[in-house]
Amino acid sequence: MELYRSHVLICGGTGCTSSGSKNIEEVFRAELSKYNLTNEVKLVRTGCFGLCEAGPIVIIYPEGAFYSHVKVKDVTRITEEHLLKGRIVTDLLFKESVVDSKVRSINEVDFYKKQQRVALRNCGVINPEDITEYIAFDGYRALGKVLTELQPEDVIEIVKKSGLRGRGGGGFPTGLKWEFTYRAQGDQKYVACNADEGDPGAFMDRSVLEGDPHAVIEAMAIAGYAVGADQGYIYVRAEYPIAVHRLQIAIDQAKEYGLLGKNIFGTEFSFDLEIRLGAGAFVCGEETALLNSIEGKRGMPRPRPPFPAVKGLWQKPTLLNNVETYANIPQIILKGPEWFAGIGTEKSKGTKVFALGGKINNTGLLEIPMGTTLREVIFEVGGGIPDGKAFKAVQTGGPSGGCITADYLDTPIDYDNLIALGSMMGSGGMIVMDEDNCMVDIARFFLDFTVDESCGKCTPCREGTKRMLEILEKITEGKGTPADIEKLESLANTIKSSSLCGLGQTAPNPVLSTLRYFRNEYDAHVHEKRCPAGVCQALLSYLIIPEACKKCGICANKCPVGCIDGVKGKEAYKIRQEQCIKCGACMEACPFKAIERK
Amino acid sequence: MITITINDQKVQVENSSTILQAAEQLGIRIPTFCHDKRLVPHGACRICVVEVEGARNLMTACTTPVAEGMVLYTDSDKVAKTRKEILELMIENHPLDCLTCEKAGDCKLQDYCYQYDVKEGPFHGVKKSYKVDDTNLFYTNNQNKCILCGKCVRVCNELQCTGAIGQFERGFDTHVGAPFDKGMEHSNCVSCGNCVSVCPVGALMPKSKERFRYWETQKVRTTCSYCGVGCQMDLVVKDNKIVDVKPAEGPANDGLLCVKGKFGYNFVNHPDRLKTPLIKKNGRFKEATWDEAYALIVDKIKNTKDRYGADALAGLSSARCTNEENYLMQKLFRAVIGTNNIDHCARL
Numbered sequence: 001m002e003l004y005r006s007h008v009l010i011c012g013g014t015g016c017t018s019s020g021s022k023n024i025e026e027v028f029r030a031e032l033s034k035y036n037l038t039n040e041v042k043l044v045r046t047g048c049f050g051l052c053e054a055g056p057i058v059i060i061y062p063e064g065a066f067y068s069h070v071k072v073k074d075v076t077r078i079t080e081e082h083l084l085k086g087r088i089v090t091d092l093l094f095k096e097s098v099v100d101s102k103v104r105s106i107n108e109v110d111f112y113k114k115q116q117r118v119a120l121r122n123c124g125v126i127n128p129e130d131i132t133e134y135i136a137f138d139g140y141r142a143l144g145k146v147l148t149e150l151q152p153e154d155v156i157e158i159v160k161k162s163g164l165r166g167r168g169g170g171g172f173p174t175g176l177k178w179e180f181t182y183r184a185q186g187d188q189k190y191v192a193c194n195a196d197e198g199d200p201g202a203f204m205d206r207s208v209l210e211g212d213p214h215a216v217i218e219a220m221a222i223a224g225y226a227v228g229a230d231q232g233y234i235y236v237r238a239e240y241p242i243a244v245h246r247l248q249i250a251i252d253q254a255k256e257y258g259l260l261g262k263n264i265f266g267t268e269f270s271f272d273l274e275i276r277l278g279a280g281a282f283v284c285g286e287e288t289a290l291l292n293s294i295e296g297k298r299g300m301p302r303p304r305p306p307f308p309a310v311k312g313l314w315q316k317p318t319l320l321n322n323v324e325t326y327a328n329i330p331q332i333i334l335k336g337p338e339w340f341a342g343i344g345t346e347k348s349k350g351t352k353v354f355a356l357g358g359k360i361n362n363t364g365l366l367e368i369p370m371g372t373t374l375r376e377v378i379f380e381v382g383g384g385i386p387d388g389k390a391f392k393a394v395q396t397g398g399p400s401g402g403c404i405t406a407d408y409l410d411t412p413i414d415y416d417n418l419i420a421l422g423s424m425m426g427s428g429g430m431i432v433m434d435e436d437n438c439m440v441d442i443a444r445f446f447l448d449f450t451v452d453e454s455c456g457k458c459t460p461c462r463e464g465t466k467r468m469l470e471i472l473e474k475i476t477e478g479k480g481t482p483a484d485i486e487k488l489e490s491l492a493n494t495i496k497s498s499s500l501c502g503l504g505q506t507a508p509n510p511v512l513s514t515l516r517y518f519r520n521e522y523d524a525h526v527h528e529k530r531c532p533a534g535v536c537q538a539l540l541s542y543l544i545i546p547e548a549c550k551k552c553g554i555c556a557n558k559c560p561v562g563c564i565d566g567v568k569g570k571e572a573y574k575i576r577q578e579q580c581i582k583c584g585a586c587m588e589a590c591p592f593k594a595i596e597r598k
Numbered sequence: 599m600i601t602i603t604i605n606d607q608k609v610q611v612e613n614s615s616t617i618l619q620a621a622e623q624l625g626i627r628i629p630t631f632c633h634d635k636r637l638v639p640h641g642a643c644r645i646c647v648v649e650v651e652g653a654r655n656l657m658t659a660c661t662t663p664v665a666e667g668m669v670l671y672t673d674s675d676k677v678a679k680t681r682k683e684i685l686e687l688m689i690e691n692h693p694l695d696c697l698t699c700e701k702a703g704d705c706k707l708q709d710y711c712y713q714y715d716v717k718e719g720p721f722h723g724v725k726k727s728y729k730v731d732d733t734n735l736f737y738t739n740n741q742n743k744c745i746l747c748g749k750c751v752r753v754c755n756e757l758q759c760t761g762a763i764g765q766f767e768r769g770f771d772t773h774v775g776a777p778f779d780k781g782m783e784h785s786n787c788v789s790c791g792n793c794v795s796v797c798p799v800g801a802l803m804p805k806s807k808e809r810f811r812y813w814e815t816q817k818v819r820t821t822c823s824y825c826g827v828g829c830q831m832d833l834v835v836k837d838n839k840i841v842d843v844k845p846a847e848g849p850a851n852d853g854l855l856c857v858k859g860k861f862g863y864n865f866v867n868h869p870d871r872l873k874t875p876l877i878k879k880n881g882r883f884k885e886a887t888w889d890e891a892y893a894l895i896v897d898k899i900k901n902t903k904d905r906y907g908a909d910a911l912a913g914l915s916s917a918r919c920t921n922e923e924n925y926l927m928q929k930l931f932r933a934v935i936g937t938n939n940i941d942h943c944a945r946l
Contacts, residue, residue: 281768283768298764298765302641303639303640303641303658303661303662305662305663451769451770452769453768453769454768454769454770455768455769455772456746456765456767456768456769456770456771456772457642457746457748457772458641458642458643458644459642459643459644459645459684459687459688459745459746460644460683460684460687462746462769462770462772463687463688463690463691463770464683464687465769466723466724466769466770467687467690467721467723470721470723470724471721487720487721490683491683494679494680494683494684496655497655497656497676497680498644498647498655498656498680498684499644499655500641500642500644500658505655
């Protein structure tokens, strides 16, 4: 095995790739060969490091130097100074990496300090396109152990004991699901992986597939052995080209190494895996719709029962777990269920990956032990709210979840606590909102999403979400009545209790939770025709403060509809409200800040 | 058998039955749109929801199997309120043209709206607006009236096995049509009309020449005369005239018909229809009685057989006859007339 004195890890996640990490890698390669360092320094294109805000990211070991926002022109300096002369280029490091002019390693940065990486263990560490790197990090050892030392019942017992719950959103105990599928009668069984991650702003599963695809493959083979399946399907959305590409490479390599296919590890067990591409429908993340889609049918949910464990793909018992759930499995087998159950809270074990976004300093991907509080996540790991604005709420669970207010920031994150607050864990999207966000508008935004993504099969979801959206639009346009709020609430409860699948049953959550915590904002829109956060355009008006107006006329020139009158140099300008389209161009243009929005 | 409690009434039911089947046994009526016992359970319309103790949400009676000790309510306040709201959502997106709609009187949406006292949609939101597709010769597809129960698509796929229609777009824009939304004439529809027969509302309607209201008609159960299968059907009759045909549940057809049985009934009342045998006399056909006709046939057969032998005769039987009739026909030719010259139109 070749030894290198330095490893340069370049993030190859979607975020960093789109901000140019591929070019950076190429320039690094050229520089290394220019200085004859190819035998001393190894260049690795890894999966996501998590702190997407700071991308493109380059990390150099053994120092753990964390270079952020790296540009192509920085590469020569890093090569010449750091790799050639051993001097860390401090001004290119991530801002928090330098404290009192001392350089801290990536692991000491706030964003990473509280994190515990189980599912993301290898993301940002190994080259996901090289199976030997995964194997070097204990890869496929768990599968070997399972196949040669354990009976299927033992494996199921281990997963049950670990307390692992489904990471796709539902939080169903994974071991039980495995047991149901194991017990189900069938001449053929299947294992499937749900990689149809669709919540806006969520990219946990994508990062696992991009950064550590073999972990999922290994876990699916383990699951196949446990439940008695010899065929697996990974249903991944076509909008994740890097994930699909790396997954295919990983499957091919695993087959080449005999870790997929016939008689794995020389045992009787055979297992094959295929990718199925989704066409981008959110509802196909719902398990029965996903199964329909794999079968080539229209992506619409089926009634449950029967559950997939009994009648899944082609009516055969099918085990369906989410990417992140699988990513935990090899670790649980290797380190033991007690180790995993030792992390987290009483009813929610292990860690959870969250995609943190919205009004937050450190946008990115993080993995924390269950039981970490929302405050720790938002203010320590996430670095708080930008521009000194006040925190207002955090939306967990994406469009199926709800918002949680500042009063509940010290709630330890676990499945049951979030549900008790009217939200849910979901797949792990976490969108932070500050004082500038209008909660009625947020509810409208999420409803807009679910209306778009409803499959159209059942009446409450197809027709009901549309009517809810219409009411919300009415309210944000200032045309709402008190009766509308009542209708909204009643309809939300009906949709929740009578829809066919999880999409419809949770679609009203953003409305119900904003109604629960921010009813005053709804009331302000309806009774006072006022948007407290100043977001809903129809409820705003732009006013020129006469005393501040310098009579320059710039605003009148900029106004696209010509509704600002005045005489240049003589008379303060005025906006004719009835014609104003509230575009805000005048306010932006005024050099004297003489225009206010109310 | 297991014991469950429906509306405070303890009953024994088959353990493989659904809540809907169990309720039917007790004579408890649960409204349904998308349910059809011949089809794979669909659970789409949600009108059959019932309250099951211990369940997080309301459950659809048509898809949920009963379980030992299950306690359920089919008409609690919550159930009634939910059904009413579902109907409101349907009628909100449906034309209020019952006064001129030909389905009136035979429309489940109308019936349930009456039952649950729903006059109109309460939201005053947008309504769908599709062009009526009348490119099929026998029926029209008016998606403005469709409630997307999916029965038409499922009958076409699961029972008729033609796969001519499907659902397109999603969410609020979901609608039923032919592939690529090109219109029914471009589909591989065989015009069996089974989709029309299962439509609970006025979305798929026969192109009828008659104007009638369902309450002016009466149903006459009969066997389809087009072929030997023996499909059962109900003729819908107004003033002694057939105005529509609906498939009935018979052992041979299980509620299905083909294009002839479903739509080919106009000959019955046609003025050109032959109602008595005709015998040619002096170069012209004249009406005759059956006795006269039989006598003539027997006479001709006898004469031919005497003059040219039995093999000069041949019998050709019809697919419109039953198996039994076909059997008798060949028996007549082989045993009575004495020839093996017997064949059947289905072989031609």
